Amino acid sequence: MSLTFCNVHFTQQPKRVVYVSGSLMKNLNLSGKKSVHLRLGQDRIPALVKPIYKPGNHLYLTAGIHKGIKIPKSGPVYLRNIQDGEVHIGPLIGVLSDGPTSSANNPFGSRTGFIKQLLKQGSKQSYIFAFTPRDVNWEQEKVNGYFLNEAGRFHRKKVPLPDVVYNRLPSRRAETTSSINQLRERFSRRKIPFFNWSFFNKSDIYRLLEKDTGVSRFVPESIMSPTPEEIKDLLDRHSLIYYKPNSGSLGNGIYRISHIAKSGYYARYRNKGKNALLRFNSFGSLIRTLQARHGRSLRNYVAQQGIRLIEIDGCPIDFRFHMHKNGRNNWVVVGIGAKKAGKGSVTTHLKNGGSLLTPEQALGRAFGARGDDVLRRAKSVAITLAEAIEYHHQHLIGEIGFDIGIDKDEKIWMFEANAKPGRSIFQHPNLRAEGKASVEHILEHCLYLSRFRRREG
Numbered sequence: 001m002s003l004t005f006c007n008v009h010f011t012q013q014p015k016r017v018v019y020v021s022g023s024l025m026k027n028l029n030l031s032g033k034k035s036v037h038l039r040l041g042q043d044r045i046p047a048l049v050k051p052i053y054k055p056g057n058h059l060y061l062t063a064g065i066h067k068g069i070k071i072p073k074s075g076p077v078y079l080r081n082i083q084d085g086e087v088h089i090g091p092l093i094g095v096l097s098d099g100p101t102s103s104a105n106n107p108f109g110s111r112t113g114f115i116k117q118l119l120k121q122g123s124k125q126s127y128i129f130a131f132t133p134r135d136v137n138w139e140q141e142k143v144n145g146y147f148l149n150e151a152g153r154f155h156r157k158k159v160p161l162p163d164v165v166y167n168r169l170p171s172r173r174a175e176t177t178s179s180i181n182q183l184r185e186r187f188s189r190r191k192i193p194f195f196n197w198s199f200f201n202k203s204d205i206y207r208l209l210e211k212d213t214g215v216s217r218f219v220p221e222s223i224m225s226p227t228p229e230e231i232k233d234l235l236d237r238h239s240l241i242y243y244k245p246n247s248g249s250l251g252n253g254i255y256r257i258s259h260i261a262k263s264g265y266y267a268r269y270r271n272k273g274k275n276a277l278l279r280f281n282s283f284g285s286l287i288r289t290l291q292a293r294h295g296r297s298l299r300n301y302v303a304q305q306g307i308r309l310i311e312i313d314g315c316p317i318d319f320r321f322h323m324h325k326n327g328r329n330n331w332v333v334v335g336i337g338a339k340k341a342g343k344g345s346v347t348t349h350l351k352n353g354g355s356l357l358t359p360e361q362a363l364g365r366a367f368g369a370r371g372d373d374v375l376r377r378a379k380s381v382a383i384t385l386a387e388a389i390e391y392h393h394q395h396l397i398g399e400i401g402f403d404i405g406i407d408k409d410e411k412i413w414m415f416e417a418n419a420k421p422g423r424s425i426f427q428h429p430n431l432r433a434e435g436k437a438s439v440e441h442i443l444e445h446c447l448y449l450s451r452f453r454r455r456e457g
């Protein structure tokens, strides 16, 4: 396979011809060839090849070509010569998302800003568009995509099915519907790489890591759908547990339960935007209260050994490790935010009064000179965890947001793996560059998955 970066130009001629500059002819092994197949996404058309004398890598596409295959725009892009006589232009990258409205300016709700950032950066070296599940016409195998124009506005263009899909569907519930399952299956049947497959579920991840002896020590002891007896046993052994919904997020529905001898059982949780703390004389009355509040949905809860996190100013801190796969298919820690819990809060979420620090600030205050060493170790654990999840998972994963805790003994613990991690840590003034790097990594990994990056071996 050969891979070249080139400049695409459009001409008005009606004939179906691609004009190729001399050095590009050579790079694509086209010397002496009379015709090629030109491929964009999943579409392919035959065309005549003609050499032109011009320095540099240039490709001129006629109006005749444009009739058969809608190359989204002129400008810089990659060309890949897969087999004899087929030239793949692209990659054509699709970002799958959705929004609450059908508004033309804001089709992806609160994700619109991030999607625009991806499209803006990605258009420098690929054809990248965003789309919703409703924009795919499976009979025609076309997508009515949202491209970004020079002015930074969306404009619609019909293109073939893409070379790779980056999934940012926002709703956990929608993702389990049969129509979204069918959508994913349709991409996968056509061998179009699709990442990430779906939201993770806490117990699936704990189960998967538990059986891996290389990483199980980083996951607090967890019991899925525990009986009251099992909860009591876990609490007796650890005196602190977290009781949390499998598919929860943002700390919703989480209880921090502790037992203090001679004093009673305590449950901390978030209620109507406020921190609540209840005390019970007996374990039985605690369980009855939880059952009254949640009923059957407790079946979808996990009880987990509580970790006593390091603290700053008396508030616990934990960390978001934003992980990406890069253009060589390796995991990288791209950004780390330290999250300090709000006073009295069960979790460290910013929306529950938490605040954001850099990892160096947080670990320096917690461990002094040892901070650097702890950070280095935590990064290496995060990479090992990402590799393990990927290894045991059936589908492509290219991005993970880990919630990671560190205790006073410098032990590292993983609380949650997010397949569609939020981007709020990148708002921190010291983490802006990491936010950009995150976007770059997504694009690089799209190039890798669509085979527009050289692969080793």
Ligand SMILES: Nc1ncnc2c1ncn2[C@@H]1O[C@H](COP(=O)(O)OP(=O)(O)O)[C@@H](O)[C@H]1O
Pocket (backbone or CB within 6 Å): 220, 241, 242, 244, 248, 249, 250, 251, 252, 254, 304, 305, 306, 307, 308, 309, 318, 346, 347, 348, 349, 403, 405, 415, 416
């Ligand atoms: N086992 C645990 N021990 C200590 N703190 C925990 C534990 N589990 C969760 N937490 C705290 O609660 C926060 C939210 O938990 P998490 O599992 O990430 O659920 P959510 O889906 O609501 O984000 C974590 O970031 C951490 O601060």
Ligand SMILES: [Mg+2]
Pocket (backbone or CB within 6 Å): 250, 251, 403, 416
């Ligand atoms: Mg979390």
